[in-house]
Amino acid sequence: MAAINDATILSPMTLSLALTSDPGATHAEKLLAWYDRHHRELPWRTSPAAAKAGKRADPYHVWLSEVMLQQTTVQAVKPYFEKFLARWPKVTDLAAAPSEDVMAAWAGLGYYARARNLKKCAEAVASEHGGIFPDTEEGLRALPGIGDYTSAAVAAIAFNRPSAVMDGNVERVISRLFAIDAPLPGSKPVMKAKVAALTPTDRPGDFAQAMMDLGATICTPKRPACALCPFRDDCLALSEHDPERFPVKAAKKAKPVRYGAAFVAVTDDGEILLRRRIESGLLGGMTEVPTTDWTARMDGGTTPDHAPFAGDWQPSGTIVHVFTHFELRLSVFRIRTVAQAINGGWWEPVTNLEAQALPTVMKKAITAAIPLAFTKSLN
């Protein structure tokens, strides 16, 4: 740094263009210069060069990606995003699709209320907005499944509105930059005001994506790469030599354990008994094998006494699945039977399980009883 500053042949203008740590530049200028060089390339994103030329990402693509990315990693989202876009190229296609198809396509991505609201939102855009997404934060915020973050993100990224976009990445960057000691989530309004003050009217969409890229690649939860950060000369947490101390968060509660049983019935024709869960609540609207209630105590619910029909149910092991707020231990039972009418259930060929809206916990239970259920060997 000293060697460059001492180089008299470089004019101040050249210096400001060459250095991301120009002390005279604003936070936004430093960050955008960094983003121009180090942005991630993602399927739903327009490059900063194209964005500067006036090209905007498709609002449908931005919205779809943002909903999928809620509490979900980029890596997990990529194949789902491509699959949805190939199958439903326009928001009106998604609006017209059967909800069972949408739920089945979402299976495995988690937080299934997102898929239910995704469908509702597509229908609202198609029927109430002529198939065109609202182009303001307020208009977007009124749609199902679009909250504070997503409305601001779509407004900024798709419509270049100067919205204050704050997700978990931005919270981490801001809390470190200003060394905010107050714990989340109570400190959110203070952080949001900081973001609003930093957000530029020029390139607000790139600024929002740059903040998130910075949090994802440099200002990481553990071992942040502060030497590479465009805010390294401004960061109060770094000046205190402990950036990992931020963001401060409220203590978490212990995760309780619940117990239950799952029943895998298969006919000689290779059909399995399935049910559809009620629309609301845990795994709402998704497909399942019959199970007991999931209770806090290990009691009668973990024996075949509560099977969907009487018979010679065989124990097939226990599977453990960890949800957000409890751990589930399911005793799995299997039986060979003849197809019979079951109230509220249906018999599905095991070879067609991949097309079902089966959440991961149900795939685990089925696999415990039928080890090859989800392999090509049965197809």
Added chain:
DNA sequence: GAGTCGTGGGC
């Protein structure tokens, strides 16, 4: 404001 709501990966 505090609970509810999935899943897979990293360390």
Added chain:
DNA sequence: TGCCCAAGACT
């Protein structure tokens, strides 16, 4: 291994 975390929304 157990814990934390990931582009949060809804009630």
